[in-house]
Amino acid sequence: MIHPSEIRLDIHTHTLASGHAYGTIREMAESAKERGLSALGISEHAPGIPGTCDPIYYTNLRMAPHMLYGVEILYGCEANVLNDGTLSLDEKHINLVDYVIAGIHGRCYEDAGIEKNTENVISCMKHPRVFLVSHPDDDHTPLDYERLVAGAKAYHTALEVNNSSLLKQDKRLNCVENYKRMLRLCQEYRVPVIVSSDAHDPAYVGRFEESCELLNEVGFDKELVMNTSVKRFKAFIGM
Numbered sequence: 271m272i273h274p275s276e277i278r279l280d281i282h283t284h285t286l287a288s289g290h291a292y293g294t295i296r297e298m299a300e301s302a303k304e305r306g307l308s309a310l311g312i313s314e315h316a317p318g319i320p321g322t323c324d325p326i327y328y329t330n331l332r333m334a335p336h337m338l339y340g341v342e343i344l345y346g347c348e349a350n351v352l353n354d355g356t357l358s359l360d361e362k363h364i365n366l367v368d369y370v371i372a373g374i375h376g377r378c379y380e381d382a383g384i385e386k387n388t389e390n391v392i393s394c395m396k397h398p399r400v401f402l403v404s405h406p407d408d409d410h411t412p413l414d415y416e417r418l419v420a421g422a423k424a425y426h427t428a429l430e431v432n433n434s435s436l437l438k439q440d441k442r443l444n445c446v447e448n449y450k451r452m453l454r455l456c457q458e459y460r461v462p463v464i465v466s467s468d469a470h471d472p473a474y475v476g477r478f479e480e481s482c483e484l485l486n487e488v489g490f491d492k493e494l495v496m497n498t499s500v501k502r503f504k505a506f507i508g509m
Contacts (some may be wrong), residue, residue, distance in 0.1 A: 271493040274478040274484055278332035280499050281311030281346060282404060282430065282466035283475055288314045289321025298472050299338035305476030309500045313346035313371050316359040318378035319353030328363045344368045349405055350378045355393030357374055357400070363400050369507045371430075373398075375410045381425035384412040392421035400425075401507045402464050405432040406452065419455040422462075428496050428506070429456060434468035436480035446484070453455065453488045462496045462506070475502075 283298055291401060293301070295312055302310040315322040330346045346369040349451045357364070364370055372394040374387065381387065391413065392401055403422065406413055406429055422429050429452060435442045435480035436449075454477035456463055465482070470474045485492070 272482050272490070272495060273411070274378045274482050276492065276498050277384060277465050277478045277482075277495070278307060278499050279309035279311065279331075279503055280307055280467050280469065280476050281344065281369070281497060281503065282313050282400070282432070282452045282465065283286050283311060283469040284314060284347065284348075287323040287499060289319065289323075290404035294461065294477050295335065295352050296338055297341065298469070298475055299341050299343060301475040303339040307340055307341060307476050309342040309344060310475065311344045311346050311369070314350040318350040318352075318358040319375060320377060320420070325359065331366060346371060349374055349394075350375050353380055353382060355390040356425045357377050357394055357397060364397075367399075368509060369401045370397065370399045370404045371404045372400045374478060376410065379411065381411045384414050384495065387411050387451040388414040389417065391425065392425070392456050395421050395425040397429045400427060402430055404466070405435050405442070405468065406430065406451065407442055407445045407448045408433050409448065411426045413448075414454045415448070415455055419459055419461050425478055427473045428462040428464045431463050431465045431481045432468050433466065433478055433486065434470075434474070434480045436484065447482055450488055453485065456494060457488075457499050460494065462494050463490075464497050465495060
């Protein structure tokens, strides 16, 4: 069993800089403190999402706060998986962030069918800075979970259990069923997962209740959850 309080850092969150989110870094950090988190990851959307930050944003992260309200702040990026199997952020800027999340987003990806979708995600997993695949749960862009989990194991990538997806199941086709299948495969093949809020507003930072309920429903081994400690997560990404 895993309780939401055992998740010590929330690495997939967005601020005003992503263009469709509603909090500042400080507001997100203050919320993280209130939720009892040890660390917070700010992972703005890469180019391709309307209204998101220009890549110059990532060049100045050394000046951004790395500790607020007693919460350690990490800086990542949620890069888009593109239809040619590449990421929507160039190498120069990828090298400026602590970690990269790769995810399919409908505004910059056209469904190519289950086999090609899976191939494109796995292609992005191969990048050494990609440590997480975001919200792999929506049959609007279906994935082959056997291949996805095998790819995650081969390329040292965690798969996300996205709490935001579970809060908006009406928009994520077969979300719960897909997560149950993915989690059973992750457990069988010992592939790690990361539980994230995908918060776009401070009120949702550190919200993991729905994700933990699902993990417990399938009897998932919490030893495979990589963000139960900051130290463990940092070791996973080589930080």
